[in-house]
Amino acid sequence: MHGGTCGRNLAFGLVGAMALAGVAQAETITVYTSYEEDELAAFLEEMKQDLPDLDVDVLRLSTGDLQARILAESANPQHDVIWGWAVTSMVDPRILELLEAYEPANLDRVPARFRDPEGRWFAVTGYMAAFCVNNEVLKAKNLPMPTSWEDLLDPVYEGEIVMPNPASSGTGYLQIASILQMKGEEAGWEYLRGLDKNIAQYIKSGSRPCNSASQGEYAIGASFALRAIKNIAEGYPITMVIPAEGAGNELEANALMASSDNKEAAQRFLDWTLSDRAVDTYYDWKEIVTVSGGAMPENFKAAGLPDDIGSVMWDMDFAWSAENRDRILEQWTAEFDN
Amino acid sequence: MALSGAVARPPRHDRLPIALVTLAVAAPLLLFILYPLAFILGRSFVTETGLGFANYARMLGNERFLGILANSFAVTLVSTVLAVVLAYLFAYAIQRTAIPWKGFFRLVAIVPLFAPSLVQAQGLVLLFGRNGLINRTFDAGIEIYGYWGIVIAMVLYVFPYAFLILSAALAVADARIYESAEMLGAGGARVFRTVTLPATRYGLAAAIFVCFTLVITDFGNPMVIGADYGVLATEVYNQVIGQANFERGTVIGMILLVPAAIAAFGEKYISARQFAVVGEQSRPLAIQPSPGRDAVFTAVVVAIALAILAIVAIVVFASFVDLWPYRMNLSLRHYAFDVQNGIEPLWNSILIGLMAAAIGVVAITASSYMVEKLKSAASRPLYFVSILPAAVPGMVLGLGYILAFNNPANPVYLIYGTLLIIAICNVYHYHAQAFLISSTSLKQISPTFDEASATLGGSRFDTFRKVTLPLLAPTLVGIAVFFFMRSMVTLSAVIFLITPSTQVAAVSVLLLEDRGATNQAAAFSVCIMAVVVAALLLTHMALRLAGFRNVSLIR
Numbered sequence: 103m104h105g106g107t108c109g110r111n112l113a114f115g116l117v118g119a120m121a122l123a124g125v126a127q128a129e130t131i132t133v134y135t136s137y138e139e140d141e142l143a144a145f146l147e148e149m150k151q152d153l154p155d156l157d158v159d160v161l162r163l164s165t166g167d168l169q170a171r172i173l174a175e176s177a178n179p180q181h182d183v184i185w186g187w188a189v190t191s192m193v194d195p196r197i198l199e200l201l202e203a204y205e206p207a208n209l210d211r212v213p214a215r216f217r218d219p220e221g222r223w224f225a226v227t228g229y230m231a232a233f234c235v236n237n238e239v240l241k242a243k244n245l246p247m248p249t250s251w252e253d254l255l256d257p258v259y260e261g262e263i264v265m266p267n268p269a270s271s272g273t274g275y276l277q278i279a280s281i282l283q284m285k286g287e288e289a290g291w292e293y294l295r296g297l298d299k300n301i302a303q304y305i306k307s308g309s310r311p312c313n314s315a316s317q318g319e320y321a322i323g324a325s326f327a328l329r330a331i332k333n334i335a336e337g338y339p340i341t342m343v344i345p346a347e348g349a350g351n352e353l354e355a356n357a358l359m360a361s362s363d364n365k366e367a368a369q370r371f372l373d374w375t376l377s378d379r380a381v382d383t384y385y386d387w388k389e390i391v392t393v394s395g396g397a398m399p400e401n402f403k404a405a406g407l408p409d410d411i412g413s414v415m416w417d418m419d420f421a422w423s424a425e426n427r428d429r430i431l432e433q434w435t436a437e438f439d440n
Numbered sequence: 441m442a443l444s445g446a447v448a449r450p451p452r453h454d455r456l457p458i459a460l461v462t463l464a465v466a467a468p469l470l471l472f473i474l475y476p477l478a479f480i481l482g483r484s485f486v487t488e489t490g491l492g493f494a495n496y497a498r499m500l501g502n503e504r505f506l507g508i509l510a511n512s513f514a515v516t517l518v519s520t521v522l523a524v525v526l527a528y529l530f531a532y533a534i535q536r537t538a539i540p541w542k543g544f545f546r547l548v549a550i551v552p553l554f555a556p557s558l559v560q561a562q563g564l565v566l567l568f569g570r571n572g573l574i575n576r577t578f579d580a581g582i583e584i585y586g587y588w589g590i591v592i593a594m595v596l597y598v599f600p601y602a603f604l605i606l607s608a609a610l611a612v613a614d615a616r617i618y619e620s621a622e623m624l625g626a627g628g629a630r631v632f633r634t635v636t637l638p639a640t641r642y643g644l645a646a647a648i649f650v651c652f653t654l655v656i657t658d659f660g661n662p663m664v665i666g667a668d669y670g671v672l673a674t675e676v677y678n679q680v681i682g683q684a685n686f687e688r689g690t691v692i693g694m695i696l697l698v699p700a701a702i703a704a705f706g707e708k709y710i711s712a713r714q715f716a717v718v719g720e721q722s723r724p725l726a727i728q729p730s731p732g733r734d735a736v737f738t739a740v741v742v743a744i745a746l747a748i749l750a751i752v753a754i755v756v757f758a759s760f761v762d763l764w765p766y767r768m769n770l771s772l773r774h775y776a777f778d779v780q781n782g783i784e785p786l787w788n789s790i791l792i793g794l795m796a797a798a799i800g801v802v803a804i805t806a807s808s809y810m811v812e813k814l815k816s817a818a819s820r821p822l823y824f825v826s827i828l829p830a831a832v833p834g835m836v837l838g839l840g841y842i843l844a845f846n847n848p849a850n851p852v853y854l855i856y857g858t859l860l861i862i863a864i865c866n867v868y869h870y871h872a873q874a875f876l877i878s879s880t881s882l883k884q885i886s887p888t889f890d891e892a893s894a895t896l897g898g899s900r901f902d903t904f905r906k907v908t909l910p911l912l913a914p915t916l917v918g919i920a921v922f923f924f925m926r927s928m929v930t931l932s933a934v935i936f937l938i939t940p941s942t943q944v945a946a947v948s949v950l951l952l953e954d955r956g957a958t959n960q961a962a963a964f965s966v967c968i969m970a971v972v973v974a975a976l977l978l979t980h981m982a983l984r985l986a987g988f989r990n991v992s993l994i995r
Contacts, residue, residue: 132940138955143780159940162780164954166681167935170835173684174842174936180857194684238766239571270674270682303585303667306674306682310664313958318571318765332956337763431683439670440504 130157131367134172136165136354137186138328141387148383152374156367165191165272176200182362183371184223186354188272192223193424202360204369208376216353216392225353226375228390230415231277232327233343234312239321248322250346251281251293259300264311265324266304269431269439272352273308273326278434279423280350280416291433298438316340327389331405342405348416351390390415462818465810468803469825471852472868476840477832483843484690495691505675512656512671515587519594520651526595527602527647530744533737535610536636538729540738546607546994547976548745550600554925554972555752556949556965561664562958563751564593566758571765573754589665596748597661598654601873602647604922607995608880608915609643610636614722628733642714642883646876649703653830653872657696660932672696676833686839693836700831700872704824711883718911719886752969759963774963779948786971788859789945793927793975795863800874800923801916803867808878809904813890830872834932837869842936857939865937866927874919881915882908918995921976928972 135142139162146158161181163171165188172179173196184192184201191197203221217224235247245262248254254263266274282290302320305311312330315323316338327349330342356375362368374380378395385396389407398409408414487494499505530549533539552560567573568584575582584592613636621631637644659673666674672692679689758764762771777783811823829837845852845861855861885908893903931946938947945968952961976993983991 139780139951140778140955140957143778161938161940162951163935166684169684170680170686170839171842171936173686174839175846177843178846178848180846180939191684196684267678267682269678306663306677309954309956313956317565317569319565319569329956336956336959337767339766427683435678436504439668440507 129155129367130159131182131362131364131371132159132161132180133183133185133371134161134163134168134181135185135187136163136168138162141186144387145380145383148379149371149374152377152379153370156370158371160185166270169194169197172197172200179359179361182359182364182368184355184357184359185371185375186227186356189223189225189353189355189420190272190275190424190427192355192357193218193420198222200359200361201357202362202365204358204372206369206376207373211376211381211393211395213392217355223355223357224376225355226381226392227384227388228351228353228392229273229326229328229388230349230351230390230411231273231280231345232325232330232349233345234315234323234325234330234333235341235343236315236318236321237339237341239315239318243321245321247341247343249343251297252347254300254322255293255296257300259322261300261302262321263297263300263324264303264305264314264320264322265301266308266311267306267439268304269435270306271308274304275427275431276350276352276418276423277324278430279426280348280418282430283350283419283422284347284416291437294434295437304439312340327405327407331389331402331407334405335401342407344406344414349414351415351418353390353392353420354388458814458816461814462810462816462822465806466818466822466825469807469822469868469871472864473825473829473871476837476844477828479843480690480693480832480836480840483686484694486687495687499688499691499695508670508672508675511669512673515590515594515662515669515671516652516655519591519598519655520648522591523595523598523651524602524606524644524647526744527599528606528644529737529740530599531603531606531610533741534607536613536725536727537737538727538734539741543992545741545745546992547973548748549603550922550925550994551748551752551969552596553600553922554928554969556929556946556968557660557931558949558953558961559755559965559969560593560596560751561660562758562962563755564589564665566754566764567750568592573765576765585665585667586669587666589667590662590669590671593661593665594655594658596751597658598651599744599748601650601654604873604918604995605643605647605650605877605880606640608877608918609640609646609884611881611914611995612718612884612911613639613725614717614719615725616721616723618725639714639717639884642710643880645703645706645710646880649699649827650830650873650876653696653699656699657831657833659833659835673833676835680835680839690836690839693833696833697828697831700828701824703827704820707823708820714883716886716888717884719888720892722886755962756966759959759966763959774959775967777960777964779952779960779964781943781948783967785943785948786945786968788942789928789968790971790975792859792863792866792944793924795860796866796923796927797920799863800867800870801920803871804874804878804919805909805912805916807871808875808882809908811875812879812882813887813904813908814900826875827872829868829870832869834869834930834934835936837865838933838936841865841933857937857942859942862934862937862942862944863927865933866930867923869930869933870923870926874922877919877922878912878915881912885911914992914995917991917993921979921993924975925972928968 142160142162168187169191179200201222205221209224212224212226240247245258268274268278281293285293309325309329311323312325312333314320316333327342330340333340356372358368358372381393381395384391386399389402390411398407484495485491534542534546564584565572568582574580617635621635657673659677662669662671662674676689676692679685759774760770762769807826811819811826845856847853889907890900890903929946931950934944938944949961949964952964980993
């Protein structure tokens with residue numbers, strides 16, 4: 103019933119596409135990533151210089167969308183490589199069983215604690231929690247500039263703080279997990295109860311709290327550093343504040359799919375992600391790079407990041423975050439999301 | 441005037457062709473709606489200890505869940521009532537009064553159908569947010585985030601769907617009845633209550649069903665404007681996207697199907713009382729100007745149109761401003777798109793929109809004709825399947841499509857990863873809404889036509905071609921437009937089906953938004969809307985050149 107010319111044209115198109123795919127197959131791989139679109143474009147441009155004969159088809163989805171997509175497709179995966187994707191999601195046992203251990207060239211550049219002991223993934227970049235504080239709102243409401251999570255308990259901020267909902271946002275979860283790790287569970291939950299009194303909204307995305315603060319809707323949006331840096335570049339009157347206790351963070355890992363039928367090309371790509379050129383480019387775009395080399399760009403420093411990023415980062419226990427996720431989210435939603 | 445339900449049993453020689461047609465209509469419905477949903481149903485029973493009801497017990501036995509359920513109903517019932525009342529007034533003004541500029545107001549009514557979801561979210565915040573235009577200008581202290589924010593956003597979002605159905609319901613009327621009523625001395629209110637309202641009973645029920653299911657399955661509006669007001673659809677999002685827990689997400693997906701099941705049973709009761717409006721002797725109603733009535737309805741229509749336009753206009757305006765609300769000088773900088781693939785995804789979307797329009801018109805004509813005119817034992821089950829997708833959140837449908845069709849053993853796998861499967865997914869995602877617009881129109885066509893042509897020796901096919909199709913044509917044009925528009929902006933199911941080579945425009949908006957370039961995302965959204973309006977104008981002009989003078993693209 104769906105016949106007619108429309109169907110026929112499509113059939114032709116399909117045959118054409120298949121033929122093309124057949125010709126180029128040896129050097130085409132499909133990569134799923136959560137790198138933001140502008141970062142991705144910059145990385146791919148550099149990659150073309152080193153690997154001109156490799157066609158990389160990239161699908162970019164947010165961390166949560168991508169996890170749903172990969173799991174739903176797991177009976178017949180459509181991609182060869184996972185690139186730049188949250189470690190907390192990567193260590194989901196349902197994901198791990200889809201991966202194949204691979205030791206890329208230069209793997210020793212990545213400190214051991216940033217890779218899977220069984221070799222299934224390695225993390226090269228990451229992002230960290232930060233507050234976006236709107237200067238104009240602070241001035242208009244005569245509020246002090248916060249410097250730490252502890253400051254956010256001050257009753258003057260009541261109804262002026264937005265943060266991501268950890269049940270729907272990975273950024274939200276890393277913030278909660280870092281607080282529970284830093285303070286210990288008991289004191290951590292007590293802190294979250296105090297913080298809850300000042301929270302206007304738990305927003306269901308990791309970047310929207312910063313955007314909301316940037317637009318002047320609220321004074322403070324708990325989000326991540328790169329969003330603050332990009333919003334400052336866009337011109338918004340905000341200050342990036344790295345919480346003094348140490349910033350919770352998430353790493354972005356790369357992995358090879360066991361199902362890939364083009365492993366040789368996929369491995370070349372993974373090797374490239376640890377090459378000098380790749381690492382240099384990471385430094386241009388990411389606040390956390392686990393491999394030494396490169397230098398932090400000026401606008402990152404201008405926004406308030408120190409040269410030694412390690413000095414402001416909380417040393418996250420990613421295994422703990424992953425193992426306790428269900429339990430923490432259950433308790434969190436029961437207490438704060440009803 | 442005959443009851444539309446009272447069609448005589450088809451003569452024996454008709455039965456085999458009817459069975460074949462039924463099969464041809466049922467097959468795609470089963471394949472593209474029920475089959476993917478079966479996988480979702482299956483998933484909801486998967487537990488750590490094998491198959492069972494543990495997920496249901498766990499979700500339903502949770503006090504928090506009951507709160508969310510209550511929230512969902514509080515939002516859905518109020519939004520539905522408001523949207524249907526406003527849409528009825530709007531449709532009545534368009535179809536039954538002599539207000540000016542009907543073509544323009546029709547277009548305005550359906551703007552939310554082709555506005556990317558970002559536009560509505562941004563528009564509400566820019567207008568009513570804490571730092572929005574109204575609060576800054578008047579220091580009004582309006583708090584948009586929360587219950588009323590969701591309701592306002594939902595009413596705007598579902599208004600066009602209700603309008604399209606009610607407009608189809610009010611489009612045709614038999615002048616003779618109105619003349620008799622007038623001769624008998626009935627006043628305006630009485631005529632409305634005893635003639636107009638009963639004649640639109642089915643359309644009204646359809647509009648209520650469509651609004652109800654759209655609101656209860658939408659997670660976009662509550663996510664952006666709802667603050668911490670949790671509803672069922674955001675809980676599906678939390679489970680599926682936030683925590684990758686398909687089992688719990690699909691449980692809620694299954695619970696959301698209950699309204700569709702109730703509606704399918706209720707339909708029998710409502711249809712039995714629906715009179716066909718257009719019989720072989722009916723005369724179309726000629727609208728006489730009436731200054732008082734027309735002034736009142738013009739005011740109502742202008743007020744609603746302003747509300748819809750204000751939201752879009754402020755986003756369009758902000759997209760041309762250097763940095764809203766801090767640097768208000770005009771600038772084109774947000775239109776220098778530096779998103780991957782540039783505007784190529786826009787072409788993909790247009791192609792998908794055209795395919796969805798073509799496939800959709802055929803599919804909808806077939807299924808609604810089958811259910812409404814070829815009454816058979818299969819009609820009721822087919823009706824249920826036809827309206828079922830309304831109750832399925834797009835995210836759940838998208839998941840179902842992957843689980844069902846990402847399988848080399850399934851013939852549909854041949855088109856997996858192409859634009860075509862996205863178009864098909866769009867058609868079946870919005871099948872219910874289009875089906876109800878079409879069946880509302882079909883219900884008004886009296887079955888006496890079939891009987892008459894049968895007596896004259898004509899076949900059902902002749903009647904369909906010479907009588908039903910011409911009467912239905914204006915609605916079908918509208919349905920093609922509807923599928924085109926939705927295809928340009930829908931995201932929730934599509935996101936599961938796009939591949940690196942089948943990127944669509946709505947995803948470009950999402951990519952820009954996700955990387956923090958919200959202003960560029962708004963500018964891209966404006967381009968999408970401009971493309972839709974341009975496509976409408978071009979089609980309109982092409983139809984005029986081809987000699988179709990009185991065809992309205994939106995009924």
